[in-house]
Amino acid sequence: MNDKSALKQLIESDEFSNRLNLDRKTYGLVFDRRTLNAMYEVIKKYNVDYIDFPISSGKESLIFNVKLRDKSTKAMKIYKMSTLKFSNTMEYIKGDYRFDKEKITRSNVVYVWTQKEYTNLQSLKNAAIHAPKPYGFYKNILLMSYLGTSRSPAPQIKDLNDNFNEIYIKLRSYIWKMYNKAGLVHADLSEYNILYYRKEPYIIDVGQSVSTKHPMADEFLKRDVTNITTFFHKKGVECDASKLYDYVKGDIND
Structure with missing residues (x-):
């Protein structure tokens, strides 16, 4: 018996990939094929039980409230593969000695950006600064502590x-x-x-x-x-x- 998750079946389905052609038509979309694959890996690696509700939506990312199997709550930040502009991000990456050895291209800049936010959050945690605590990252997805109640996120x-x-x-x-x-x-x-x-x-x-x-x-x-x-x-x-x-x-x- 095939015991694949619904998400994995969706990723591998011919209808999903051919009719919507998500590998090419990704402008403005979050859940392209690469992101779905990354989500699948994050769900497995960090024991995510389910995605609860969206916290915020922006031009470059979406953030969801997620529940882990240990009953804890986290925030899952998903950077959009198509809208994070290479020219805009390089201003903040180039010149930062921590990422000098990274070979940055238009295809992997989102992954470097995700790693960069994780690294920065870790530095804030070490300095005892109030910020989301980093939990893990993979590709264009960052998992961190959730700030808010069971009903709504903390206000700006x-x-x-x-x-x-x-x-x-x-x-x-x-x-x-x-x-x-x-x-x-x-x-x-x-x-x-x-x-x-x-x-x-x-x-x-x-x-x-x-x-x-x-x-x-x-x-x-x-x-x-x-x-x-x-x-x-x-x-x-x-x-x-x-x-x-x-x-x-x-x-x-x-």
Whole structure:
């Protein structure tokens, strides 16, 4: 008796591959053949029981709430094979010494990007910075801790109504730690990629984050602190981009 999973049967089915021709017509799609194969491997390797509900949907990735067989909950981030632009990603990969030995092509850049986010999340974990904890990755799929309840994911700070002074003070220290302890600059920090979970801000979406030794690290840091202080200033918090920049670049975390 053939004991293949429904997913594996779908991948190998002639009707699936020929009628939809997913290997060629992948624009805007998440579940092309390569991604389905990667999902199958992730499900086996990490004992995923089932995919529960979508957490977020973006131009370059989708994130799902998934349940493992040990009853734990994780977040599965799937980078789209067709919409992560080679030219956009190379700005954040080229110049990062950690990936100097990677032979990056248009066909494997998504895989390198996934590995890069996993590596960055591991660095944040080691520096005791609130962020999703990395669990594993394979090809274009990243498995990490889920931030939220059984009904819904944690909100972005842009959707909150109060506590902005407290959040800014905590976030200020996390940006310092990220730079001085983890050796990273987020490079796309804003109110859209900071979640509020259990009364704490959590930094997410660190695929583009670069080493502080990256030639563009200083420019990325200036952009980050400008984005953050602009948002919090609108929420009534007394903050200044130049002061935050000087604080992050300083030697003392006061």
